[in-house]
Amino acid sequence: MEHLPELRAYARHGYKAFPDEWIGTYLRWWGVYPQGDGVGVVGGKDGMGCSVPYFMARIRLTNGQVSAAQLKVISEVAKKYGRGVADITVRQNIQLHWIEAESLPDVLEHLWRVGLTTQGSCGDDTRNITGCPIAGLDAEEYCDASPLAESLTAMLVGNSAFYNLPRKFKICVSGCQAWCSYPEINDVGLTAVERGTGKEREIGFSLRVAGGLSAEPHLAQRLNAFVKWDQVAPVTRAIAEIFRDSEVLRQSRDRAR
DSSP states (O other), rough: OOTTHHHHHHHHOOOGGGGGGGIIIIIIHHHHEEEEEEGGGGBBBBBBBEEEEEEEEEEOOOGGGGHHHHHHHHHHHHHSTTTTEEEEEEEEEEEEEEOOGGGGHHHHHHHHHOOOBBBBSSSSOOOOOOOOOOTTTTTTOOOOOOOHHHHHHHHHHTTHHHHHHHOOOOOEEEESSSSSTGGGGSSEEEEEESSOOGGGOOEEEEEHHHEESSOOOOOOOSSSSBBOOGHHHHHHHHHHHHHHHHHHHHHHHHHOO
C-alpha cells in the first residue's frame, strides 16, 4: 500500500505511462494483470494470448465468502468499469475485466470501502486461501475452518516478508469430509481429521505440502503430522518461510558456481 501514490500517478496518464516493471511485476502484487485478448492458445506467443491496453483485477474472497452488500458493489463496479463482466474462478476469486488504466484506482477504492481487496491475488505471493464453500453449513463437517483461512490471510497477505516468493503460493484449509478444496494441488493443504474416541476425541488437521498444477504438476505429499487448531498458523508460516528461503539459498549457490 505504500506505493499507492505511484500507482495513482501512472494511472492518471493512461496504460502506456506504467513502466515495464509495473506491468510485469508490481501490479501483480495489487492483483492486477494486463488484459489478455482472449485468443489464448491460437494467438500470441508460446501459447499465450496477446495483452491489450486494459487490466484484469482479481478480487480475493477468502474461503469463497462474500456478503450480499459486497456482491452488489462488485456488480456495480463490473458494470461501470468492466463491460459488465465478472468471472468466478476455480480458486474462489472474482475477476473483473477490461478496466481502463485511468479507472484502476477508482475500482480498487470501491472494493476497499466494502472490505474487499485484490492485494496479493496475482504474482509470486500467497494467492487466495480457499476452503469448503459450505463451511459452517455442512451438517457432516468436522469443523468450520473458515476462521483459520481468515487468520492465515491476515498473517500472510500484505506481509512484505512473503511478497517475493519463488512462485505463487497456494493454501487451502477445510473442515469438511470431502476434501472439496483439493489439498493435493496446493502448496499447503490442511484437511480436518478426527482422532481418539469418546471424551478423548480431538479434531485437528492432516497436512499435505508441495502440490501444484503449474509447469511441473506434482501431487502434494502427506506428512506424518496431526496439526492442532492453534498450530495451523505457525506451521503454515514455517512452511512459507522454507518455501521462500530455499529459493534464496538456491540462487546464492548458483551465483557461487
